Ligand SMILES: Nc1ncnc2c1ncn2[C@@H]1O[C@H](COP(=O)(O)OP(=O)(O)OP(=O)(O)O)[C@@H](O)[C@H]1O
């Protein structure tokens with residue numbers, strides 16, 4: 001097992017009231033595939049935000065690519081986010097730019113070249129090629145979710161964090177998305193997917209060695225293998 | 228910093244579109260820069276005209292005055308000596324000397340020609356005095372002269388100009404202070420406009436941070452826009468101001484202070500520099516606003 005890409009050491013987080021997450025210790029090995037489950041409001045999104053340095057732990061240490069999050073400067077955080085693709089639960093877009101420009105935004109802000117063929121392939125894969133010029137407010141929930149996935153992987157990141165990526169998708173589209181994530185995992189990428197969808201987890205476990213993490217009573221547990 | 232200017236000028240269409248155009252802050256910035264530069268052109272013209280006048284008048288004040296002594300031939304030597312004695316003991320008078328016949332002839336030559344028989348004419352004798360930097364009390368001196376040499380008259384015709392020269396110097400300073408105040412006001416207005424634009428685009432900035440944009444990248448999108456707007460607005464303001472100054476009646480035809488308001492020769496380059504200053508002010512103000520705002524976000 002190589003150096004963990006993300007590691008938590010006795011991490012706790014509170015938004016100001018009582019502790020939402022307590023004493024979490026975890027190492028995500030490179031190339032691993034994890035699901036994250038737990039009741040609504042348990043803190044799944046909060047956990048993922050700790051994983052891409054949008055939040056800093058209130059206690060303990062979060063380490064991303066061997067760097068302690070609290071020691072990162074603002075530019076380091078920006079650099080870190082280029083190595084971690086995030087599928088946000090509340091898909092955030094620039095509403096004045098067409099979908100294609102939103103998908104390529106990570107390339108734009110890091111001033112990299114945009115390959116239009118790659119972009120076309122990517123949009124075709126998530127089934128949005130015909131909507132490349134549409135503005136985000138005119139998209140359906142599922143279309144937005146696929147667009148945000150495309151945006152998360154366009155930088156070819158080492159880690160992909162997905163927060164309820166299938167929340168607005170039908171089963172067929174969910175399976176297609178899962179297949180993409182499995183493919184990305186086979187290419188060596190580390191993947192964490194927060195989801196309520198037990199069918200999706202079962203489907204994934206049939207294809208790869210995915211582990212299931214569960215947040216309950218503020219703690220992180222490894223869920224039973226017999227889901 | 229050195230690499231910033233080329234980056235600022237290079238047109239980056241992608242990053243330009245990342246921040247949506249905001250109508251009213253754009254308009255406000257251009258208008259403020261234009262109006263302030265227009266005012267600054269006049270303040271500059273005022274300051275330079277006052278400066279020219281202060282210089283001219285100070286030169287004219289050679290710090291000299293003359294005492295003219297008119298007396299019967301037998302008394303003139305005595306009164307001249309009395310005048311020189313009085314002047315020697317007057318505080319504020321640095322030196323005094325009687326002009327020789329030769330010098331007097333030179334003074335009169337332009338009017339009466341070179342062959343004037345100075346000796347045989349009942350000309351007044353002239354005593355030239357030079358005052359020191361503190362100056363003397365003219366009224367007191369007049370009274371003492373009256374007592375000691377009744378034929379002596381103090382002529383200090385250039386003295387009245389002194390307060391004017393001081394006033395002209397003050398006016399130049401006032402013009403320069405006005406330019407500084409105008410610059411400060413513009414910086415303030417542009418800072419406010421930049422803050423408004425940053426607040427209106429808070430969501431855009433959040434998304435940009437989430438996908439890995441550096442602060443400098445986000446700031447540049449705003450700084451570039453505000454700097455170019457200020458430059459454009461200010462260029463228009465400077466042009467209008469210069470036209471305004473140019474169509475004032477010329478100094479040569481009318482003379483006097485108000486008509487002397489204008490630029491001469493290289494002086495015309497100064498108002499042309501104002502747009503660059505305005506752009507620099509906008510650059511600094513927006514950059515400061517952007518970075519202080521961005522620090523508040525994760
Ligand atoms: N910015 C915030 N300030 C204060 N409280 C917050 C904030 N964000 C989330 N919370 C609270 O923290 C708790 C956990 O939120 P979180 O979004 O992490 O849950 P979740 O497990 O992702 O839920 P869901 O499955 O519904 O997405 C919730 O009770 C929520 O109200």
Ligand SMILES: [Mg+2]
Nearest residue numbers: 044045089163
């Ligand atoms: Mg959530």
